[in-house]
Amino acid sequence: MGGRTVTTMRELHNLAGLKEGAARARREQRPVLVSRTRLVNSLDPLSFFASATGYRGTRNFWSDPDREVTLVGVGAAWKLETHTREDSYLKTGQEWDHLLKGAIRVPAEAPTGTGPLLLGGFSFDPLAGKTPLWEGFFDASFILPQFLLTVTGGECWLTVNVLLHPGEDVEQRGKMLAEQEDELLEAAEDFHLFPPARASFDVVEVEPDRWKKTVATAAREIREGALEKVVLARQLRVQSETSFSPEAGLYRLRERQPHSFLFAVERGEACFLGASPERLVKREGERLYSTCLAGTTRRGEDPEEDRKLGEELLSDPKNEGEHAVVVHMIREAFQQGCSQVRVPDSPTLYRVRDVQHLFTPVEGTPLPETTLLSMVQQLHPTPALGGFPQKEAVARIRETEGMDRGWYSAPVGWLDYRGDGEFACAIRSGLIRGREASLFAGCGIVGDSEPDSEYEETKLKFKPMLSALGGDGR
Numbered sequence: 001m002g003g004r005t006v007t008t009m010r011e012l013h014n015l016a017g018l019k020e021g022a023a024r025a026r027r028e029q030r031p032v033l034v035s036r037t038r039l040v041n042s043l044d045p046l047s048f049f050a051s052a053t054g055y056r057g058t059r060n061f062w063s064d065p066d067r068e069v070t071l072v073g074v075g076a077a078w079k080l081e082t083h084t085r086e087d088s089y090l091k092t093g094q095e096w097d098h099l100l101k102g103a104i105r106v107p108a109e110a111p112t113g114t115g116p117l118l119l120g121g122f123s124f125d126p127l128a129g130k131t132p133l134w135e136g137f138f139d140a141s142f143i144l145p146q147f148l149l150t151v152t153g154g155e156c157w158l159t160v161n162v163l164l165h166p167g168e169d170v171e172q173r174g175k176m177l178a179e180q181e182d183e184l185l186e187a188a189e190d191f192h193l194f195p196p197a198r199a200s201f202d203v204v205e206v207e208p209d210r211w212k213k214t215v216a217t218a219a220r221e222i223r224e225g226a227l228e229k230v231v232l233a234r235q236l237r238v239q240s241e242t243s244f245s246p247e248a249g250l251y252r253l254r255e256r257q258p259h260s261f262l263f264a265v266e267r268g269e270a271c272f273l274g275a276s277p278e279r280l281v282k283r284e285g286e287r288l289y290s291t292c293l294a295g296t297t298r299r300g301e302d303p304e305e306d307r308k309l310g311e312e313l314l315s316d317p318k319n320e321g322e323h324a325v326v327v328h329m330i331r332e333a334f335q336q337g338c339s340q341v342r343v344p345d346s347p348t349l350y351r352v353r354d355v356q357h358l359f360t361p362v363e364g365t366p367l368p369e370t371t372l373l374s375m376v377q378q379l380h381p382t383p384a385l386g387g388f389p390q391k392e393a394v395a396r397i398r399e400t401e402g403m404d405r406g407w408y409s410a411p412v413g414w415l416d417y418r419g420d421g422e423f424a425c426a427i428r429s430g431l432i433r434g435r436e437a438s439l440f441a442g443c444g445i446v447g448d449s450e451p452d453s454e455y456e457e458t459k460l461k462f463k464p465m466l467s468a469l470g471g472d473g474r
């Protein structure tokens, strides 16, 4: 009884925004976006993701390492999917701005991470050849979710987005949305998340010897001055007898990688997911943030060894070199796009479950013409993912890596109507499609890189995803 009354009230409330939107759509003879945001009962965002089974293929999950904002989008009120060549960042921004013109928000202001926002990302290199592996993952692919759950500041918000076309029956539309919304929330509330069981699967390393040779050649050419640094990645092919599940993967990643971004991008039958410790760029009003994360060692068996390894990393010239190239490039990009750029003089350590990295945060105040996406364009790929100089390094990866990176190490994240949002570098990640998965890991190669130790480094970097698939964390 009570539930029905609330729904009726809400339908009336919804209708106000929808009617205004419909009138505008009719007047301007174009689609108008209406977004309504409201507080809902506390929900586990993963339950919301997992129970939205009717929306498979469009689901997106995102969380920053501090768990300040967790976003789960299901369904698509609008999609942007392009295989463009080089201007996909700016084109995405233009299309988004166009859609937002005349958009109606009820209420007009709500917390960051609510309201109309896009979830998705970009491919690593739009100029690279495409293979069936990444089918469904465009060079730019963003979804404005039909339903967006936002967990922030200890509260849960639900945003419903609808694109109204001229002449649409809003009463009918409003009724349908309210029903779908109720169904989704009820399903999420009733859903019980259980720790997923261990899984067994076969792992095949794709041409590890060839990869080591490519590393040796790259290091030699770097010593000869061809370029300063290149990041070379390799792939594991995983096969199981049963289908891999994105929700089980996210569950394990959330448990085991508390200091990383968590992301899952579902497109069609496939899901790209991971737990990356690396921020590409974040915009929050008048602040822009990035991080330089490059240079790696393992975790110790005990606190003493861990500390010792960390100290060795901080003073190791090879890793310092790998890191310094990244700091140099990101600092320059910030100096072009921002004022008041702040970069510490020396790196500290960033520790996650399987590795420790050299870490330098970067901060600035964006110039008036600087947008989140213009910074993505400036930065991606940083020398932590591509190399330096950027164009030469990416061309080198395209020619020699011999695999389709797709979205691995590319920008993945979100962007809202205010121009705020955040993109992570999609590393420690993998693509699952039914009973198959492809995992990716790479290393920054510099002049004194040794193929065997870089190979060991990739083994550590595969661990989060092997364990996310249900392996024992080999």
Ligand SMILES: C=C(O[C@H]1C=CC=C(C(=O)O)[C@@H]1O)C(=O)O
Residues within 6 Å of the ligand: 231, 233, 278, 293, 294, 295, 296, 322, 357, 383, 384, 385, 409, 427, 428, 440, 441, 442, 443, 444, 445, 461
């Ligand atoms: C390219 C990856 O890591 C980058 C990020 C941190 C440390 C790195 C390194 O030490 O080589 C890499 O530049 C990856 O995990 O696949």
Ligand SMILES: [Mg+2]
Residues within 6 Å of the ligand: 294, 295, 296, 322, 443, 444, 457
């Ligand atoms: Mg390294």
